[in-house]
Amino acid sequence: MTFKIIAVNSLIIYFKQAISEEVLDQVQATYLALKSIEGILDLTPSYCSILVEFDIFIYEHKILERKINQTLRGLALTDENPNKLIKIPTNYKKNLDLEHVAKHNNLSIEEVINIHTQTTYRVYAIGFMLGFAYLATVDNKIATPRLESPRKKVPKGSVALADLQTAIYPQDSAGGWNIIGHTEFDNFHTFEVGDRVQFERL
Structure with missing residues (x-):
């Protein structure tokens, strides 16, 4: 330290x-x-x-x-993690880049969805905009680089993926992440660094 x-x-x-x-x-x-x-x-x-x-x-x-x-001094980590688990209901039919992510990784769309929902992510940081939680770690099997040209507008609630991180756009914004789904989740103010997050398929 x-x-x-x-x-x-x-x-x-x-x-x-x-x-x-x-x-x-x-x-x-x-x-x-x-x-x-x-x-x-x-x-x-x-x-x-x-x-x-x-x-x-x-x-x-x-x-x-x-x-x-x-x-x-003497601070010890315990197995009792105080951070909450947040579940995100996600509609993977509302996407812009799911097919691209699948092709990039030589997977089917169904495989990408299954891999994305099987991981429990951690909030590593909050930034870029209020409530934008950087979630990791995405399975290498579906890791996909950011778009070469960012979009001028990404809709609020878009579930996105870039490299080894995933996230949810808390408001309409420009952005270059791959959009793989959409959620109606709106409690972005509840995210804290260390929280655990799971995506659940609708």
């Missing part, structure tokens, strides 16, 4: 630079432990780092780093 100063009132904690559930669990455990520290104003976990914003009238960077290290 390393620290990097970002601004007078913020720093980033970096963990092992790898996208994995092991690192994500470390990020989550650290995030939960730091929430109780007085003077920390905001925490933004993502993939393998946490952005920490703090009250400059309470901490200087080095003092906060020592406080964080003291708080995390």
Whole structure:
């Protein structure tokens, strides 16, 4: 774990630079432990780092780093994951690129759908737009690169796939991911880093 100063009132904690559930669990455990520290104003976990914003009238960077290290000393990961499971009802008939994904991977459309729904994904980050959760890890069997030319408009609720990640567009937006289905799910504000997500075929 390393620290990097970002601004007078913020720093980033970096963990092992790898996208994995092991690192994500470390990020989550650290995030939960730091929430109780007085003077920390905001925490933004993502993939393998946490952005920490703090009250400059309470901490200087080095003092906060020592406080964080003291708080995390002896911190142990448990098998009890506090993150919720979110199920996403998905209509795979409403798609734009499912056939393309199937052809790219030498699979049938049915096989792509089965593989996509058999995986339990984790929320690794939230960004790009409010409520846009980056979900991983997509099975290599259906991994497909982003479109060469992004669309000017992707409808809200589009279930998308790009490389080893999948996601849901929380609002109409430009985008270059492969659209493989659609959902009426609308509780995008409930996504938190670390949550588990399953897609269920309608």
